Amino acid sequence: MPLYSRLPMKALAFIAFIAFAVSLGAHADTNADIETGRALFMQKGCYECHGVLGQGSASTGPALAPHPVPLSAMQAYVHDPKSEMPVYSKRILSDDEITRIHAYLASLPPNPPAESLALLNDGAAPTAQASVSPGHGSSIYAANCAACHGAGGEGGAGPALRGIASRYGTSDIEARIREPSGIMPRLYPHVLNDENVRDVARYVAQLR
Template identity: 65%
Template sequence: MQAHSGSTIRIAMAAVLAAACTWPILSHADSAVDIEAGRALFMQKGCYECHGIFGQGSIATGPALAPHPVPLPAMEAYVRDPKGQMPVFSEEILSNDDVSKIHSYLASLPPSQPADSIALLNNGTSLATGPVSSSSKSRTEHPPAPGASIYAANCAACHGQTGEGGVGPALIGISSRYQTADIEARIREPSGIMPHLYPKPLSARDVQDVAGYVVSLK
């Protein structure tokens, strides 16, 4: 795959992915069980819809909460009495224990790493399969699927690691609605908050490859 250097979007996506790919193997004061519970709550309670799956934030919907969230008491106070666009989360909807677990999750997300050091970017393996060490999934064992690494670097932050959706709509099963050429057209002429990724950082070939990957998402 060609290098798409110089794109701020790609750098932001890489940062998100770096956070995504390394958190399960971090050692941290909070227990892995709490962190995992916090990740699940962050999804279930809809925080991810505005703050991004990895707390990376989005200009359109909400600020970044990770990797350095506000202190736990401040987070508790904030969700009970938010200042702006954010909805109120009462204790019936979100207990203090829930907030604490979400805080553990957000605090467990590490700062970014160079994208090239992340094995997942090179083989398109889903995060959902659990902790992954870079040695167990090297690029020599798993030759990259065409388009998978382009997807991971440019699309996954909004459409989800496995196309499950997030800021952008789910792409799983998209072949029932779109053909590859339609997906290419959506990338070339995006609507809504989806950014222009063509002709830079993605080349025409990259667009074909990533569309071919997206259409295969099941």
């Protein structure tokens, strides 16, 4: 084979390799980055306004997931927000940390239907003293738990909760909510108060 027809092949293979390597690099959101991003999203209080799963709420902050704004836009916005959002200076939250938060938000599955987030859309503030009505536990569940445990407790990112009463009493369920393990977020006391925890635990206990 003449030399001139072999060189371009090598060059092409090289270009293809570089393109492949670059595409790998562009998607290098490792699980560790996503996990760090989730932790930062909780620690820095983003979840208080944007929801644990970045689902947003009409009264506190817009949805950030599952399709967050581009990374550079997020970095620019967080350091210099336009109206009600607090400023996070680069000393408080570095561009690197925002990259991880972005990886977390981009990793989230598509949101559950908006109506299942009714409680957050009502703007139930962490301190809201909700009255105990029969449907109350179910709306807390829909807003804060269903995304991971399934609308009917059938499970998803979190374990199934149907029939949990055969293993746990209501107070054990409350304890699991107050002191969660694994990747389950700690919603108490910032998002759910004592009364909310009690109501949602009662609701979970009767899931069949």
